[in-house]
Amino acid sequence: xxxxxxxxxxxxxxxxxxxxxxxxxxxxxxxxxxxxxxxxxxxxxxxxxxxxxxxxxxxxxxxxxxxxxxxxxxxxxxxxxxxxxxxxxxxxxxxxxxxxxxxxxxxxxxxxxxxxxxxxxxxxxxxxxxxxxxxxxxxxxxxxxxxxxxxxxxxxxxxxxxxxxxxxxxxxxxxxxxxxxxxxxxxxxxxxxxxxxxxxxxxxxxxxxxxxxxxxxxxxxxxxxxxxxxxxxxxxxxxxxxxxxxxxxxxxxxxxxxxxxxxxxxxxxxxxxxxxxxxxxxxxxxxxxxxxxxxxxxxxxxxxxxxxxxxxxxxxxxxxxxx
Ligand code: UT7
Numbered sequence: 001x002x003x004x005x006x007x008x009x010x011x012x013x014x015x016x017x018x019x020x021x022x023x024x025x026x027x028x029x030x031x032x033x034x035x036x037x038x039x040x041x042x043x044x045x046x047x048x049x050x051x052x053x054x055x056x057x058x059x060x061x062x063x064x065x066x067x068x069x070x071x072x073x074x075x076x077x078x079x080x081x082x083x084x085x086x087x088x089x090x091x092x093x094x095x096x097x098x099x100x101x102x103x104x105x106x107x108x109x110x111x112x113x114x115x116x117x118x119x120x121x122x123x124x125x126x127x128x129x130x131x132x133x134x135x136x137x138x139x140x141x142x143x144x145x146x147x148x149x150x151x152x153x154x155x156x157x158x159x160x161x162x163x164x165x166x167x168x169x170x171x172x173x174x175x176x177x178x179x180x181x182x183x184x185x186x187x188x189x190x191x192x193x194x195x196x197x198x199x200x201x202x203x204x205x206x207x208x209x210x211x212x213x214x215x216x217x218x219x220x221x222x223x224x225x226x227x228x229x230x231x232x233x234x235x236x237x238x239x240x241x242x243x244x245x246x247x248x249x250x251x252x253x254x255x256x257x258x259x260x261x262x263x264x265x266x267x268x269x270x271x272x273x274x275x276x277x278x279x280x281x282x283x284x285x286x287x288x289x290x291x292x293x294x295x296x297x298x299x300x301x302x303x304x305x306x307x308x309x310x311x312x313x314x315x316x317x318x319x320x321x322x323x
Contacts, residue, residue: 001172001174001175002170002172002173002174002175002179003128003129003131003165003170003171003173004128004129004170004172004179004180004181004182004183005124005125005128005129005168005169005170005181005182005322006168006169006171006173006180006181006182007168007169007181007323008068008070008135008166008167008168009064009065009066009067009068009069009070009166009167009292010064010067010068010163010164010165010166010287010291011060011061011063011064011065011066011067011166011169012060012063012162012163012164012165012284012287012288012291012292012300013056013060013063013064013162013163013164013165013193013279014045014161014163015046015047015048015051015056015161016034016045016048017045017046017047017048017195018044018045018046019043019044019045019046019160020032020042020043020318021035021036021041021042021043021157023054023217023304024156024157025219026200027150028083028151028153028156028157028249029153029179030153030217030322031095031096031304032158032190033162033264033282034301034322035157037205038143038208038253038255039157039158039253039254039255039275039279040253040254040257040273040275040276041158041251041254041276041279041280042276042277043276043277043279043303044159044277044278044279044281045160045161045162045258045278045296045307046145046160046161047143047145047146047161048101049197049237051143051144051145052084052143053082053084053086053090053092053142053144054086054095054096054098054099054141054176055164056141056142056143056161056163056164056284056291057092057094057095057139057141057163058095058097058099058139058316059061059163059166060163060165060201060287061078061096061100061139061186061310062070062100062149062240063164063165063291064066064137064166064167065100065137065167065184067152067169067170068073068167070135070167070304071262072100072101072102073102073104073281074135074243075102075105075135075136075137076104076105076106076110076127076132076134076135077106077107077124077127077132077135077136077137078093078094078096078097078106078107078136078137078139079093079107079108079110079120079122079123079127079137079138079139080092080096080101080107080108080109080110080138080139080140080141081095081109081110081111081112081117081119081120081138081139081140081141082109082116082121082140082141082142082282082283083111083113083114083116083142083147083199083282083283084113084142084143084144084147084282084320085109085257085311086146086148088171088203088278089234090095091109092109092141092178093107093108093109093139094107097109097180098140100285102217104287105133110123112189112311113197113283113286113311113312113313113315114250114252114280114283114309114310114311114312114314115142115250115283115310115311115313115316115317116140116282116284116309116311117164117283117285117286117287117307117309117311117314118185118187118286118316118317118318118319119180119187119282119309119315119317120138120139120283121138121168121307121319122185122187122317122319124136124168125168125185127272128168128169128170130280131251131257133144133170134169134170135167135168135169135170136167136168137145137165137166137167137168138166138167139163139164139165139287140163140164140165140281140282140283140284140285140286140287140288141163141165141284142161142162142163142281142282142283144161144211144280144282144285145158145159145160145161145163146208146280147199147208147209147210147211147213148157148211148274149210152210154213155211155212155215156214158252158253158280159211159279159281159282160278160279160280161281161284161309162278162284162285162288163284163287163288164283164285164286164287164288164289164290164291165287166287166290166291167292168181168182170267176238177237177239177243177322178300178322179321179322180301180322181320181321181322182320183236183237183238183239183321184233184234184236184320185228185233185236185239185271185317185318185319185320186229186232186233186236186317186318186319187272187315187316187317188225188229188315188316188317189313189314189315189316190313190314191314193217193221193314194220194312194314195214195315196213196214196217197207197211197212197213197214197218197260197311197312197313197314198211198212198234198298198312199211199312202213204215216256216267218310219253219255219256221243221310221314221316222252222253222256222260222310223256223260225310225314225316226249226250226256226260226308226309226310226318227259227260227263227264227318228310228315229317229318229323230247230260230264230306230308230311230318231264232318233306233320234306234317234319236320237320239304239320240265241264241265242265242303244292244304244305244306244320245264245270245272245299245303245304245305246267246271246298246299246303246304246306247260247261247264247271247272247274247304247305247306247307247308248268248289248290248293248305248307249261249271249272249279249286249289249307249308249309250285250286250308250309251273251274251275251278251279251281251285251286251288251289251297252275252280252285253272253275254275254276256308257271257273257275258271260308264306272289272290272292272293272298272299273289274288274289274292279296283311286307286309290305290307294323295298299323300323301323302322302323303321303322303323304320304323305321305322305323306318306319306320307317307318307319307321
């Protein structure tokens with residue numbers, strides 16, 4: 001018998017304020033047509049003044065617990081992926097722990113930028129299969145609006161705020177690819193590419209800083225690396241790309257999402273796409289897409305899901321799981 005980390009509950013939260021591309025046309029030298037054509041983005045949610053990542057994360061966590069019929073006291077650990085923590089420390093995960101009224105267990109943040117949720121899932125899976133935790137709340141939450149240079153049209157039109165969460169729970173499996181739960185993970189990073197996507201502030205500069213990106217370069221790496229890592233995860237699970245029911249990609253750019261699906265031999269009807277409504281929400285984009293995919297009745301129990309992402313670092317990876 002093998003211990004598997006299965007998804008017990010899922011949920012998400014998006015701030016109330018929706019900013020359509022037309023609103024950005026008012027303050028920037030940009031057009032709705034350019035943003036849609038280059039990225040597929042039509043609108044994004046933006047956090048209210050004073051609303052921080054921990055607030056979005058807590059709401060998503062409550063939604064996931066409710067969906068799984070669980071209480072905060074049922075959770076052993078929180079693993080939270082973010083690059084936009086409320087403060088330098090403590091971790092957002094411990095803030096969520098306190099907000100939920102959870103007084104036992106442990107909580108920590110994972111920082112792998114847009115690939116953060118993949119790394120968080122992998123960490124949470126390791127906690128479960130090694131017997132250190134039975135139920136782990138895995139959260140991806142971001143307020144990228146706080147690190148946008150709102151005068152830089154090449155970046156600020158692309159990002160949005162949001163949070164998604166799921167509960168992983170230990171379950172006995174047979175050790176075959178037919179088991180429910182996480183079947184494999186595939187993680188990578190290459191710090192030589194730190195300069196193509198970074199924030200120009202932090203503790204070292206005593207400022208928060210703004211996101212800076214060489215979009216074309218990141219695009220090139222994404223198209224080259226995402227299908228490879230997704231394929232590697234599927235192969236490690238003992239399966240083929242054709243066995244995949246749903247591709248749930250990081251939602252950065254519709255053109256990247258489509259190119260990756262094509263390389264994996266899948267039509268777009270097999271892909272969960274939310275980039276038009278959420279923009280790029282970094283580590284929150286995958287749990288948001290998973291939650292929307294489940295809420296819309298697309299992703300169903302027993303189906304094979306592969307999820308993949310790339311972001312600053314560069315850091316990238318994929319997870320294959322049976323829902
Ligand atoms: O989540 C982490 C991973 N991030 C990504 O995966 C993002 C990857 N990159 C991308 O998605 C795309 O590269 C972008 C959407 C950022 C840009 O698309 P692109 O096709 O690579 O365009 P570009 O950067 O080459 O810019 C083309 C032109 C430039 O003008 P010139 O130099 O050709 O005259 C830009 O100045 O578009 C101009 N431009 C804009 N025009 C109108 C850049 N931003 C805008 C804008 N509105 N907002």
